[in-house]
Amino acid sequence: MLRVVILAVCLSSMVYCKPKYMDELPNGHNIPNPCKPGETWPASGHNDPTDGDSDINQFGEDFKHHHKEWNKELCMLDSDRDGKTNGAELGDPSCIWTHKGSHNLPAPTGHPGICEPVGSPACSFQGFSCAGGFSGKHHHGRDYQSD
Numbered sequence: 001m002l003r004v005v006i007l008a009v010c011l012s013s014m015v016y017c018k019p020k021y022m023d024e025l026p027n028g029h030n031i032p033n034p035c036k037p038g039e040t041w042p043a044s045g046h047n048d049p050t051d052g053d054s055d056i057n058q059f060g061e062d063f064k065h066h067h068k069e070w071n072k073e074l075c076m077l078d079s080d081r082d083g084k085t086n087g088a089e090l091g092d093p094s095c096i097w098t099h100k101g102s103h104n105l106p107a108p109t110g111h112p113g114i115c116e117p118v119g120s121p122a123c124s125f126q127g128f129s130c131a132g133g134f135s136g137k138h139h140h141g142r143d144y145q146s147d
């Protein structure tokens, strides 16, 4: 049912979603939008919540670096440097999830590519605000973290 809804959203807004990557991540269809409680951020590796062609965030870079596969190493990384591992944020704190297995995962606790809480002093390095998205020119990889 959720997939049908997401597909409908993708089609109606004419954005290119990448549902296959959503299937490659624990809770990939339920990654919370840190700016809109109750809403999801389907394009979790990108700076735009629903645009799989928008600039890639650090989680997207790390995902790419790990051959677009969820593994222990990617799970243990803290891509957005907010002190929580990617696995902890996606509801796979023990890094046991595989896209082939069926696991009863806890709900995700955060977005793996956006330092949370957004706007806190500890996250000021990322140059992200809910009102303006990622500020600055183009944010590829770790560039945005050194601004």
Ligand SMILES: [Ca+2]
Pocket (backbone or CB within 6 Å): 078, 079, 080, 081, 082, 083, 084, 085, 086, 089, 111, 112
């Ligand atoms: Ca994190």
